[in-house]
Amino acid sequence: MTQALRPSLQKTIAAGAVANNPVWVQLLGLCPLLAVSNSVTNAIGLALASAAVLIGSNSVIALLRHRIPEFARLPCFVLIIASFTTVAVLLMQAFTYELYLKIALFVQIIVTNCMILGRAEAFASKQTVAAAFADALGTAAGFAIALLTLGAVRELIATGGLFDQMEMLFGATAASWHLSLTDDPSGMLLAALPPGAFIVAGLLLALKNALRPSNSSSPMIPMTPYEQE
Amino acid sequence: MVDIRSMVNVLLITLGSATLLAATHWLTTDRIARNQNARLRAELQALITDPKLMPAPLPQLSMVPASWEVCGELLLVRSRASGYAGPIELLYTLNQKAPTLDRLRILSHQETPGITRFLRDSDGGWLRALTGQTALSMSEVATVSGATITSRAIRNHLAAVLDAPREHLGDALNLVAGTLEADCPE
Known part of the structure; x- marks a missing residue:
């Protein structure tokens, strides 16, 4: 029965990215999303x-799920997440230094992102490594879709262009990727400001609900699915 | 009751995390230092156009805010203006003899992207208009439309620095003062 209910890894990935999208469906991780999504480069x-x-x-929490004692479950999760966050910070400082200087604060507070702790507690700690990896891949894709959508819309409205300062991520050749769609670079400044983040995010959420109502009959992956093995 | 096996597991997880961090730190330390030095050198090259005045060794980025005297001619200053969304890190040189702003670079800021593109263009535009200004004339430079708070913060900060007596500049800005070793012209 358990095996029959178990979705394929592809379905898990698709569910994390679309049906259970952490931002547009679960409204998780909104703080860094709203703060950093004022350009596509920052969003990426x-x-x-x-x-x-x-x-x-x-993946590590799933691998160690039988070793992590129940009484120290949350501290262990936070320790593991904080370690990977520090690794991400060091790697960004080493390989995308200019971008790191711009979004450093929001990279450092990934450790407090409830989306990540939520997936660790609800899924990874109860599943195999492969399933946890697929769930993380799907959730990460969903978060990236939301970030890129919001970043692109806000940058387009605020500056009339897209892909500004991509060289910070992809090297000097990416400087030519900048698209300027209008002659006026100032655009509608409100979109780049914090209130603009809330307004654009709200409009995109309304659009998503109009296209795919949250009470639709689309299959949803439960938050605490079926025990493994 | 917490059993010993659980405690050992927690200890092993902690040690594993520490090992991961130590390995990443070991792998990235040199590259991060190179990035910091390269950025600082690029900023200094943009500020100090005479290669003979280029300080060696480079000042440490962590010394913030700070001022360094270069060959008795220039005063290299790193300080912070208070912008719209947070501190704006400035690196600039002042002419010692006539107290004017020589050159200016914006090292980092949290201002709104898009509307603060002018902060990137040190060789032209609004930042260029600040160079050569004294404390008095600095206050008369017009702010940038659409980024009034940001441009006013930078302008007023620099005017205050230029207005402060040289011997009390360090006290006024809480600067760590130093002298840079450079191949000074005779």
Whole structure:
């Protein structure tokens, strides 16, 4: 019965990215999302760092799930997540230093992102490594989709362009990727400011609900699914 | 009742995490130091155009805020202005003889992207308009439309620095003062 209920890894990934999207469906991780999503470059940077922490910590927690004592469950999860966050910080300082200087604060507080601790507690600590890896991959993809969507819309409205300062992530050749769609670079500044983040995120959430109502009959992956083995 | 086996497991997880961090730190330390030095050298090269005045060794980034006297001609200063969204890190040189701003670079800021593109362009635009200004004339430079708070913060900070007596500049800005070794012209 358990095996029959168990979704394939592909379904787990798709559910994390779409049906259980951490941002548009579960409204998790909104603080860094709203703060950093004022440009596509920042969004990609935070999405990559969050994905590395999520996938690494989910996999390790699943691997150690029989070793982590119940009484120290949460401290161990936080310790593992904090370790991967520090690794992400060091790697960004080493390989994307300029971008790190811009979004350092929000990379450092990935450790407090409830989306990551939530997946560790609800899924990774009860599943095999492969399932936890797939869940983290899907959730990371969902978070990246939300970040990139919001970042692209806000940058487009605020500056009339896209992909500004991509060289901070992809090297000097990426400087030419910047698209300027209008002659006026100032655009509608509100979109780049904090109130603009709430307004654009709210509009995108409304659009998502109009296209795919949350009470639709689409299959959802339960938050605490079926025990393994 | 907490059994010994559980405690050992927690200890092993802690040791594993520490090992991961130590390994990553070991692998990235040199590269991070190179990144910091490269950035600082690029900023200094943009500020100190005479290669003979280039300090050696480079000042430490962690010395913030700080000022360094270069060959009795320039005063290299790193200080912070209070911007719209947080501190704006400035690195600039002042002409010692005539108290004017020589050159200015913005090292980092948390201001709104897009509307603060002018902070990147040190060789032209608004930042260029600040160079050569005295404390008095600095206050008369117009702010940037759409980024009034940011530009006013930088302008007023620099005007205050230029207005402070040289011998009391360190006290006024809580600067760590030092002298840079450079190949000074005779």
